[in-house]
Amino acid sequence: MENSTFTQPVEKCWNEHWLKRSWTLALHGKFKILYMQKFSSLFQDPRAIDEWCEVWAEALGGMEGEQIKAGLDYSRDNYDWPPTCAEFKAACKTKPKAVLALPPPPRTDSETGKRRVAEVLENLTAKPMDGRKYWANVLATEGLPAYTYQFAHKALHNLNNPGANL
Numbered sequence: 001m002e003n004s005t006f007t008q009p010v011e012k013c014w015n016e017h018w019l020k021r022s023w024t025l026a027l028h029g030k031f032k033i034l035y036m037q038k039f040s041s042l043f044q045d046p047r048a049i050d051e052w053c054e055v056w057a058e059a060l061g062g063m064e065g066e067q068i069k070a071g072l073d074y075s076r077d078n079y080d081w082p083p084t085c086a087e088f089k090a091a092c093k094t095k096p097k098a099v100l101a102l103p104p105p106p107r108t109d110s111e112t113g114k115r116r117v118a119e120v121l122e123n124l125t126a127k128p129m130d131g132r133k134y135w136a137n138v139l140a141t142e143g144l145p146a147y148t149y150q151f152a153h154k155a156l157h158n159l160n161n162p163g164a165n166l
Contacts, residue, residue, distance in 0.1 A: 018057035039082045059085045067092040
């Protein structure tokens with residue numbers, strides 16, 4: 001070992017403007033999982049991984065977690081091979097898929113619920129239409145949250161007798 005020309009690599013200080021090292025290592029791990037041998041075969045030693053992490057951390061500096069996630073999602077769905085750094089950076093700027101977040105249904109007191117169901121029942125008798133189809137249409141177009149489930153259920157049960165007590 002005395003004549004060895006190998007020297008320990010000088011560890012660079014991680015720049016505060018770069019992407020966090022832990023995030024970059026996690027990104028490398030995700031690419032290994034997503035692209036398996038296509039990606040991992042490029043990194044046969046730890047030094048290659050460190051160099052990849054430094055280059056990508058510098059390029060992705062300032063990115064937020066949601067942007068990195070958008071880049072991963074886009075890459076997974078659109079690239080058969082691991083993206084280049086430039087491709088991934090562009091993918092990070094794609095908009096994430098819209099997520100439908102519905103608010104919880106509003107609570108109504110029983111008197112309001114009774115009044116609303118009575119209005120629906122009145123409309124059912126006023127319009128010559130199969131009651132169940134009309135009721136389904138009302139629920140689909142106006143939404144169940146406007147009524148309490150209990151009274152809507154009773155109204156549906158009493159369609160043939162709109163004057164029944166709720």
